[in-house]
Amino acid sequence: MPDSSFLLPDSPLSEAPLVTIVALCHNHAPFLREALDSILAQTYPHLEVWLVDDASTDDSPAILREYAARHPSWHLHLLSENVGNCRAFNLAFRQSRGEFLIDFATDDVLLPERVGQQVAAFRQNDSTVGMVYSNAELIAEDGQLLGLHHRPDGHGGLLPSPTSGWVFAEVLRRYFISTPTMMMRRACLAQLGGYDETLAYEDFDFWVRASREWQFLYQDAVTTRKRKHPRSMSSKAYRRHDPYLASTIRVCAKALALARTPAEHAALATRLRWELRQAVRRHRHAEARELFGLLRQTTRPTLPDHALATWSRLFARNSK
Secondary structure, eight states: OOOOTTSOTTOOGGGOOOEEEEEEESSOHHHHHHHHHHHHTOSOSOEEEEEEEESOSSSHHHHHHHHHHHOTTSEEEEESSOOOHHHHHHHHHTTOOOSEEEEEETTSEEOTTHHHHHHHHHHTSOTTEEEEEEEEEEEOTTSOEEEESSEEOSSSOEESOOOOBSOHHHHHHOOOOOGGGOEEEHHHHHHHTSSOTTSSOSHHHHHHHHHHHSEEEEEEEEEEEEEOOTTSGGGGTTOTTOSHHHHHHHHHHHHHHHOOSHHHHHHHHHHHHHHHHHHHHTTOHHHHHHHHHHHHHHSOOOHHHHHHHHHHHHHHHHTO
């Protein structure tokens, strides 16, 4: 039987809002069937499914065609060139109709109650909630359980500590959201104009821009299995020639323009110092220079900040 817990008391089933799942695939053939089967296993009845393949070179397009043929209501986009996650998602988002949306990477797995649980959370909270997120199981490439994203800290709390409400300063200061668990309100995403297609990744930018005007809500439930493997997007960050650090710098510049209070500037300074250390550690000296420039616009740099920037500049000069 479909899960009706997403409904408010005495609400008819016909009032269940439409939820769009945008299933994004790029060379996910080993994991794809499990991911698509997890959509079919959802207990929530009102789904709109978009399958988007970002120019895979493995067997993914054939598998997606098979599922689309078996489920004619599903929409299929097979892109002929790789356009990146942000643009691939927007292609489906702009044609979709769901009141709520899930950006679903097809190397992950949705647990059966996921959609119903998150719709219920939206329906039971304020209309200013733009995104609901939850806990996730972390799994290896072979599916073996590795642990939880939000794990018990031994004192009744969780690490990283989840936060709900107006969380703009918190998303500047630290990473705590498990991206695959997010369900977004269409009105929130539409207000932002979708994802920024000039960026190499989407989540930090969405968190910063959305949390300025919308509340985020943590749901204390495990709704998703997030797969950790060498080809996943998160595993590529901070490599020597990856594009992700440049995108992070651009998002930090956006955050600086959006920050209004001393507490928000202090939170952004914490982020910039962390990113500066990562850039210097990996000899990304041009990026380190940009980050230090943003830090100077955000707060007064400390002596250790100046020392790190100076060391980076001298190392870069001596390496030429």
